[in-house]
Amino acid sequence: MAHVARELDLNAYYGPGTVMDRMNVVPGLKTSTEACELEEPRRILSIKIRHKIGEDWVLPLAGLINNSSRTAFFLFLRANLVVNPSAMSTPDMEPAPSHTLPPPSPSPLATADPPSNPVPDDLPPLSVCILDSETDKVDALNLVADSIAQQRQSSSYYLVFHPYLLAILAVGLAIAYQYSWRIRRDLGMALMLHSGVVMTYLLGIRYFTGQYIQVAENLKWKWMVSEDGEEDTVIGVRFGRDLIGALILRLEPNQNLAGKKRNRSSTLRGGKGVIRAWTVKLKYRRKGVGIDMLHEAVKVTREKCGKDAEVGFAKEHANSTMVLPEAFNGPFRKNEQRAAKTLEKVLGEWEGSKRRRKL
Numbered sequence: 001m002a003h004v005a006r007e008l009d010l011n012a013y014y015g016p017g018t019v020m021d022r023m024n025v026v027p028g029l030k031t032s033t034e035a036c037e038l039e040e041p042r043r044i045l046s047i048k049i050r051h052k053i054g055e056d057w058v059l060p061l062a063g064l065i066n067n068s069s070r071t072a073f074f075l076f077l078r079a080n081l082v083v084n085p086s087a088m089s090t091p092d093m094e095p096a097p098s099h100t101l102p103p104p105s106p107s108p109l110a111t112a113d114p115p116s117n118p119v120p121d122d123l124p125p126l127s128v129c130i131l132d133s134e135t136d137k138v139d140a141l142n143l144v145a146d147s148i149a150q151q152r153q154s155s156s157y158y159l160v161f162h163p164y165l166l167a168i169l170a171v172g173l174a175i176a177y178q179y180s181w182r183i184r185r186d187l188g189m190a191l192m193l194h195s196g197v198v199m200t201y202l203l204g205i206r207y208f209t210g211q212y213i214q215v216a217e218n219l220k221w222k223w224m225v226s227e228d229g230e231e232d233t234v235i236g237v238r239f240g241r242d243l244i245g246a247l248i249l250r251l252e253p254n255q256n257l258a259g260k261k262r263n264r265s266s267t268l269r270g271g272k273g274v275i276r277a278w279t280v281k282l283k284y285r286r287k288g289v290g291i292d293m294l295h296e297a298v299k300v301t302r303e304k305c306g307k308d309a310e311v312g313f314a315k316e317h318a319n320s321t322m323v324l325p326e327a328f329n330g331p332f333r334k335n336e337q338r339a340a341k342t343l344e345k346v347l348g349e350w351e352g353s354k355r356r357r358k359l
Contacts, residue, residue, distance in 0.1 A: 124240025128292045130300065131234040131246075140234045140246035141219065144318050147279035148216035151332065155209045155324065158331050160202070172197040211323035219318065224248060224276075230264070232276065235296050237289050244284045247293040248277040250314070251304055265304070272310040273301030277318035278339065294346045307354075311347065313339060 131137050159165055176193035180186055224232045237245035254270035275297060280289045301311050313336070314320075320336075322329045 124242075125238075126289075127238050128296050129236065129238070130296075131236045136236060136243065137224070137231075137234050138221075139243045140236050140248070141221065141224065143243060143246045143281070144248065144277045144279055145216045145219045147277075148219065148319055148321075149213055150282065151319065152209045152212040154331055155212065155328070156205050159205045159209065159324075159328060162328065164327070165201070165205070169197070169201050172201070208324060215321050215323065223318075226250060233300060235293050235300070237280070237293055239284070245280040245289045245293055246277065247275060247279075247297055248318070249297050249300065250274045250276055251301065268304050269306055270309075271305040272312070273297060273305065274312065274314045275317070275343075276314045278313075279319075291342060291346065294343055295349075298346060298350055302350075311343065313343065 131140055173194060176197050177190065180190035180193045224234070226232070233249040233251060235247040235249060236243050251268055251273055252271050253264075253267035256270070275294075278290060278293065280293075298311050301309050319332070322332065
Protein backbone atom coordinates (compact mmCIF):
# COMPACT_ATOMS: atom_id res chain seq x y z
CA MET A 1 0.00 0.00 0.00
CA ALA A 2 1.46 3.33 -1.08
CA HIS A 3 2.12 5.92 1.56
CA VAL A 4 0.23 9.14 1.15
CA ALA A 5 2.21 12.28 1.62
CA ARG A 6 0.56 14.62 4.05
CA GLU A 7 1.04 18.32 4.13
CA LEU A 8 2.02 19.93 7.38
CA ASP A 9 1.27 23.61 7.51
CA LEU A 10 3.27 25.00 10.39
CA ASN A 11 1.34 28.23 10.23
CA ALA A 12 -1.68 26.35 11.47
CA TYR A 13 0.17 25.32 14.62
CA TYR A 14 2.45 28.24 15.15
CA GLY A 15 1.15 31.71 14.50
CA PRO A 16 3.24 34.80 13.90
CA GLY A 17 5.28 36.02 16.79
CA THR A 18 5.88 32.59 18.23
CA VAL A 19 9.10 30.84 19.15
CA MET A 20 9.62 29.78 15.55
CA ASP A 21 9.79 33.38 14.44
CA ARG A 22 12.48 34.06 16.99
CA MET A 23 14.65 30.98 16.43
CA ASN A 24 17.20 32.93 14.39
CA VAL A 25 17.70 35.29 17.33
CA VAL A 26 19.49 32.61 19.33
CA PRO A 27 23.23 32.82 18.58
CA GLY A 28 23.68 29.07 18.51
CA LEU A 29 21.01 28.67 15.81
CA LYS A 30 22.06 31.39 13.34
CA THR A 31 22.48 30.24 9.72
CA SER A 32 23.19 31.95 6.46
CA THR A 33 20.07 33.32 4.81
CA GLU A 34 21.67 34.78 1.65
CA ALA A 35 21.17 31.63 -0.43
CA CYS A 36 17.62 31.31 0.78
CA GLU A 37 16.67 34.80 -0.50
CA LEU A 38 17.56 33.73 -4.10
CA GLU A 39 15.06 30.88 -4.07
CA GLU A 40 11.44 31.19 -4.97
CA PRO A 41 9.29 32.59 -2.13
CA ARG A 42 6.99 29.67 -2.53
CA ARG A 43 8.49 26.18 -2.75
CA ILE A 44 7.95 22.80 -1.25
CA LEU A 45 10.56 21.50 1.13
CA SER A 46 10.94 17.77 1.43
CA ILE A 47 12.72 16.39 4.43
CA LYS A 48 13.58 12.77 4.25
CA ILE A 49 13.86 11.26 7.69
CA ARG A 50 15.55 7.95 7.75
CA HIS A 51 14.82 5.90 10.83
CA LYS A 52 15.57 2.22 11.02
CA ILE A 53 12.14 1.08 12.15
CA GLY A 54 10.83 -0.80 9.15
CA GLU A 55 11.04 1.18 5.95
CA ASP A 56 11.85 4.72 4.77
CA TRP A 57 9.27 7.42 5.26
CA VAL A 58 9.11 10.55 3.22
CA LEU A 59 7.41 13.45 4.92
CA PRO A 60 6.81 16.39 2.57
CA LEU A 61 6.32 19.63 4.37
CA ALA A 62 4.48 22.23 2.30
CA GLY A 63 4.14 25.72 3.47
CA LEU A 64 4.69 29.27 2.66
CA ILE A 65 7.98 30.80 3.63
CA ASN A 66 7.46 34.51 3.85
CA ASN A 67 10.58 35.60 5.67
CA SER A 68 14.17 34.64 6.23
CA SER A 69 13.70 33.49 9.82
CA ARG A 70 11.39 30.64 8.78
CA THR A 71 13.84 29.64 6.05
CA ALA A 72 16.61 29.51 8.61
CA PHE A 73 14.46 27.35 10.89
CA PHE A 74 13.82 24.79 8.12
CA LEU A 75 17.51 24.64 7.27
CA PHE A 76 18.30 24.04 10.93
CA LEU A 77 15.59 21.39 11.11
CA ARG A 78 16.95 19.60 8.04
CA ALA A 79 20.48 19.55 9.40
CA ASN A 80 19.35 17.96 12.67
CA LEU A 81 16.81 15.46 11.32
CA VAL A 82 19.11 13.64 8.92
CA VAL A 83 20.19 10.90 11.30
CA ASN A 84 22.69 8.19 10.55
CA PRO A 85 20.79 4.89 10.59
CA SER A 86 23.81 3.10 11.99
CA ALA A 87 23.71 5.34 15.04
CA MET A 88 20.18 4.28 15.88
CA SER A 89 19.63 0.97 17.59
CA THR A 90 16.74 -0.69 19.28
CA PRO A 91 17.23 -0.74 23.05
CA ASP A 92 17.94 -4.13 24.52
CA MET A 93 14.90 -5.07 26.57
CA GLU A 94 15.92 -8.66 27.22
CA PRO A 95 16.31 -9.65 30.88
CA ALA A 96 19.86 -9.92 32.11
CA PRO A 97 21.07 -13.49 32.56
CA SER A 98 21.27 -14.72 36.10
CA HIS A 99 24.98 -15.41 35.90
CA THR A 100 25.70 -11.70 35.46
CA LEU A 101 24.08 -10.77 38.76
CA PRO A 102 26.48 -10.02 41.63
CA PRO A 103 26.79 -12.79 44.20
CA PRO A 104 24.74 -12.31 47.37
CA SER A 105 26.58 -10.73 50.26
CA PRO A 106 27.40 -13.17 53.05
CA SER A 107 25.31 -13.04 56.19
CA PRO A 108 26.89 -11.03 59.05
CA LEU A 109 26.19 -13.97 61.34
CA ALA A 110 28.20 -16.30 59.10
CA THR A 111 31.21 -14.00 59.10
CA ALA A 112 31.04 -13.13 62.78
CA ASP A 113 34.30 -13.41 64.61
CA PRO A 114 34.64 -16.21 67.16
CA PRO A 115 34.17 -15.18 70.78
CA SER A 116 37.21 -13.60 72.35
CA ASN A 117 36.90 -15.84 75.44
CA PRO A 118 35.92 -19.30 74.20
CA VAL A 119 34.98 -21.93 76.73
CA PRO A 120 37.97 -24.23 77.26
CA ASP A 121 37.52 -27.94 76.69
CA ASP A 122 39.05 -28.85 80.04
CA LEU A 123 36.63 -26.70 82.09
CA PRO A 124 35.95 -28.45 85.43
CA PRO A 125 32.37 -29.57 86.05
CA LEU A 126 30.05 -27.58 88.30
CA SER A 127 27.99 -29.76 90.64
CA VAL A 128 25.48 -29.14 93.43
CA CYS A 129 25.16 -31.86 96.04
CA ILE A 130 24.60 -32.64 99.71
CA LEU A 131 27.85 -32.87 101.65
CA ASP A 132 27.99 -35.98 103.82
CA SER A 133 31.59 -36.32 104.95
CA GLU A 134 32.86 -34.45 107.98
CA THR A 135 35.73 -32.94 106.02
CA ASP A 136 33.40 -31.43 103.46
CA LYS A 137 31.18 -30.02 106.19
CA VAL A 138 34.17 -28.43 107.90
CA ASP A 139 35.16 -26.84 104.60
CA ALA A 140 31.64 -25.49 104.22
CA LEU A 141 31.71 -24.11 107.77
CA ASN A 142 35.02 -22.39 107.05
CA LEU A 143 33.50 -20.87 103.93
CA VAL A 144 30.68 -19.43 106.04
CA ALA A 145 33.19 -18.07 108.55
CA ASP A 146 35.09 -16.38 105.73
CA SER A 147 31.90 -14.66 104.61
CA ILE A 148 31.46 -13.27 108.14
CA ALA A 149 35.02 -11.96 108.16
CA GLN A 150 34.44 -10.30 104.79
CA GLN A 151 31.73 -8.21 106.40
CA ARG A 152 34.51 -6.19 107.97
CA GLN A 153 35.67 -4.99 104.56
CA SER A 154 32.16 -4.16 103.40
CA SER A 155 31.41 -2.32 106.61
CA SER A 156 34.68 -0.36 106.49
CA TYR A 157 34.08 0.79 102.95
CA TYR A 158 30.57 1.86 103.89
CA LEU A 159 31.72 3.78 106.96
CA VAL A 160 34.48 5.68 105.17
CA PHE A 161 31.91 7.48 103.01
CA HIS A 162 29.08 7.60 105.52
CA PRO A 163 27.73 11.19 105.77
CA TYR A 164 27.69 11.19 109.59
CA LEU A 165 31.34 10.23 109.82
CA LEU A 166 32.36 12.53 106.98
CA ALA A 167 30.91 15.42 108.96
CA ILE A 168 33.08 14.47 111.94
CA LEU A 169 36.12 14.23 109.66
CA ALA A 170 35.39 17.68 108.23
CA VAL A 171 35.22 19.17 111.75
CA GLY A 172 38.57 17.58 112.68
CA LEU A 173 40.24 18.89 109.52
CA ALA A 174 38.83 22.36 110.13
CA ILE A 175 40.26 22.43 113.65
CA ALA A 176 43.65 21.28 112.38
CA TYR A 177 43.62 23.96 109.69
CA GLN A 178 42.59 26.69 112.11
CA TYR A 179 45.37 25.88 114.56
CA SER A 180 48.22 25.04 112.19
CA TRP A 181 47.72 27.64 109.48
CA ARG A 182 45.52 30.40 110.81
CA ILE A 183 47.31 30.71 114.14
CA ARG A 184 50.79 29.23 113.69
CA ARG A 185 51.29 29.77 109.96
CA ASP A 186 53.36 26.59 109.85
CA LEU A 187 53.08 24.51 106.68
CA GLY A 188 54.86 21.47 108.14
CA MET A 189 52.58 21.44 111.15
CA ALA A 190 49.52 21.80 108.89
CA LEU A 191 50.53 18.74 106.87
CA MET A 192 51.20 16.69 109.99
CA LEU A 193 47.94 17.60 111.70
CA HIS A 194 45.80 16.97 108.61
CA SER A 195 47.48 13.63 108.00
CA GLY A 196 47.00 12.70 111.66
CA VAL A 197 43.29 13.51 111.53
CA VAL A 198 42.79 11.33 108.42
CA MET A 199 44.79 8.44 109.91
CA THR A 200 42.83 8.63 113.17
CA TYR A 201 39.61 8.53 111.16
CA LEU A 202 40.63 5.39 109.26
CA LEU A 203 42.09 3.62 112.31
CA GLY A 204 38.90 4.26 114.27
CA ILE A 205 36.84 2.62 111.51
CA ARG A 206 39.23 -0.33 111.39
CA TYR A 207 39.00 -0.78 115.14
CA PHE A 208 35.20 -0.84 115.33
CA THR A 209 34.75 -3.14 112.32
CA GLY A 210 37.43 -5.54 113.57
CA GLN A 211 34.84 -7.20 115.79
CA TYR A 212 33.58 -9.14 112.76
CA ILE A 213 36.79 -11.17 112.89
CA GLN A 214 35.93 -12.24 116.42
CA VAL A 215 32.41 -13.24 115.36
CA ALA A 216 33.85 -15.38 112.55
CA GLU A 217 36.23 -17.12 114.94
CA ASN A 218 33.36 -17.98 117.29
CA LEU A 219 31.61 -20.02 114.59
CA LYS A 220 32.19 -23.62 115.71
CA TRP A 221 30.90 -27.06 114.77
CA LYS A 222 28.27 -27.02 117.49
CA TRP A 223 26.58 -24.16 115.70
CA MET A 224 25.39 -26.69 113.08
CA VAL A 225 23.85 -29.06 115.68
CA SER A 226 20.25 -28.53 116.78
CA GLU A 227 18.92 -28.91 120.33
CA ASP A 228 17.75 -32.46 119.68
CA GLY A 229 21.22 -33.45 118.48
CA GLU A 230 20.47 -33.50 114.76
CA GLU A 231 23.05 -32.01 112.45
CA ASP A 232 22.02 -29.52 109.80
CA THR A 233 21.96 -30.47 106.14
CA VAL A 234 24.88 -28.95 104.26
CA ILE A 235 24.53 -28.27 100.55
CA GLY A 236 27.66 -27.43 98.61
CA VAL A 237 28.67 -26.39 95.10
CA ARG A 238 31.87 -27.79 93.69
CA PHE A 239 33.80 -26.38 90.76
CA GLY A 240 35.92 -29.37 89.96
CA ARG A 241 37.36 -30.31 93.36
CA ASP A 242 37.05 -26.85 94.92
CA LEU A 243 34.14 -26.02 97.18
CA ILE A 244 32.95 -22.59 96.05
CA GLY A 245 29.55 -22.36 97.74
CA ALA A 246 27.81 -23.59 100.88
CA LEU A 247 24.27 -23.53 102.23
CA ILE A 248 23.36 -24.79 105.71
CA LEU A 249 19.76 -25.97 105.95
CA ARG A 250 17.98 -26.97 109.14
CA LEU A 251 14.88 -29.11 108.77
CA GLU A 252 12.53 -28.34 111.63
CA PRO A 253 9.96 -31.05 112.48
CA ASN A 254 6.24 -30.56 112.74
CA GLN A 255 5.48 -28.96 116.13
CA ASN A 256 2.36 -31.10 116.57
CA LEU A 257 4.44 -34.27 116.34
CA ALA A 258 7.57 -33.08 118.10
CA GLY A 259 6.67 -34.46 121.55
CA LYS A 260 5.62 -37.89 120.34
CA LYS A 261 7.96 -40.84 120.08
CA ARG A 262 8.34 -41.26 116.38
CA ASN A 263 11.24 -41.57 113.99
CA ARG A 264 12.90 -38.56 112.42
CA SER A 265 11.38 -38.93 108.96
CA SER A 266 7.80 -39.07 110.26
CA THR A 267 8.17 -35.99 112.44
CA LEU A 268 9.52 -33.99 109.51
CA ARG A 269 6.24 -34.39 107.60
CA GLY A 270 4.53 -31.04 107.80
CA GLY A 271 7.73 -29.32 108.96
CA LYS A 272 9.71 -26.59 107.24
CA GLY A 273 13.20 -25.75 106.05
CA VAL A 274 15.21 -22.91 107.57
CA ILE A 275 18.30 -21.60 105.77
CA ARG A 276 20.88 -20.63 108.39
CA ALA A 277 23.81 -19.80 106.10
CA TRP A 278 24.15 -19.08 102.40
CA THR A 279 27.42 -17.96 100.88
CA VAL A 280 29.59 -18.18 97.76
CA LYS A 281 33.27 -17.44 97.29
CA LEU A 282 33.90 -13.84 96.40
CA LYS A 283 35.05 -14.32 92.80
CA TYR A 284 32.13 -16.63 91.95
CA ARG A 285 29.36 -14.34 93.15
CA ARG A 286 26.72 -12.88 90.81
CA LYS A 287 27.05 -15.93 88.53
CA GLY A 288 23.98 -17.95 89.54
CA VAL A 289 25.78 -20.32 91.91
CA GLY A 290 23.75 -19.20 94.92
CA ILE A 291 20.46 -19.66 93.04
CA ASP A 292 21.40 -23.26 92.28
CA MET A 293 21.89 -23.89 95.99
CA LEU A 294 18.49 -22.35 96.79
CA HIS A 295 16.85 -24.67 94.28
CA GLU A 296 18.54 -27.64 95.92
CA ALA A 297 17.44 -26.46 99.37
CA VAL A 298 13.81 -26.23 98.25
CA LYS A 299 14.09 -29.67 96.66
CA VAL A 300 15.50 -31.30 99.80
CA THR A 301 12.94 -29.61 102.06
CA ARG A 302 9.94 -30.68 100.02
CA GLU A 303 11.22 -34.20 99.60
CA LYS A 304 11.49 -34.69 103.37
CA CYS A 305 8.85 -32.32 104.75
CA GLY A 306 6.18 -32.52 102.07
CA LYS A 307 5.37 -30.93 98.74
CA ASP A 308 3.92 -27.83 100.36
CA ALA A 309 6.65 -27.32 102.97
CA GLU A 310 7.78 -23.78 103.63
CA VAL A 311 11.35 -22.61 103.08
CA GLY A 312 12.80 -19.39 104.43
CA PHE A 313 15.84 -17.70 105.93
CA ALA A 314 16.45 -17.91 109.66
CA LYS A 315 16.10 -14.69 111.57
CA GLU A 316 19.41 -15.37 113.33
CA HIS A 317 21.46 -16.61 110.40
CA ALA A 318 25.24 -16.77 110.32
CA ASN A 319 25.65 -13.22 108.98
CA SER A 320 22.96 -11.62 111.13
CA THR A 321 25.29 -10.50 113.96
CA MET A 322 25.87 -6.75 113.72
CA VAL A 323 28.71 -5.18 115.67
CA LEU A 324 27.79 -1.57 114.83
CA PRO A 325 24.71 0.53 115.55
CA GLU A 326 21.77 0.02 113.19
CA ALA A 327 22.41 3.32 111.38
CA PHE A 328 25.65 1.84 109.98
CA ASN A 329 24.26 -1.54 108.87
CA GLY A 330 22.63 -0.37 105.63
CA PRO A 331 24.48 -2.63 103.17
CA PHE A 332 23.83 -5.77 105.22
CA ARG A 333 20.10 -5.09 105.46
CA LYS A 334 20.01 -4.61 101.71
CA ASN A 335 21.74 -7.95 101.24
CA GLU A 336 19.12 -9.64 103.41
CA GLN A 337 16.31 -8.11 101.37
CA ARG A 338 17.99 -9.18 98.14
CA ALA A 339 18.38 -12.74 99.43
CA ALA A 340 14.72 -12.88 100.46
CA LYS A 341 13.60 -11.71 97.02
CA THR A 342 15.81 -14.30 95.35
CA LEU A 343 14.29 -17.07 97.47
CA GLU A 344 10.78 -15.86 96.63
CA LYS A 345 11.67 -16.03 92.95
CA VAL A 346 12.95 -19.59 93.32
CA LEU A 347 9.78 -20.64 95.16
CA GLY A 348 7.70 -19.02 92.43
CA GLU A 349 9.50 -21.10 89.82
CA TRP A 350 8.74 -24.24 91.82
CA GLU A 351 5.07 -23.35 92.06
CA GLY A 352 4.95 -22.66 88.33
CA SER A 353 6.52 -26.01 87.50
CA LYS A 354 4.06 -27.73 89.82
CA ARG A 355 1.10 -26.19 87.98
CA ARG A 356 2.53 -27.21 84.62
CA ARG A 357 2.85 -30.81 85.81
CA LYS A 358 -0.80 -30.84 86.85
CA LEU A 359 -1.99 -29.62 83.43
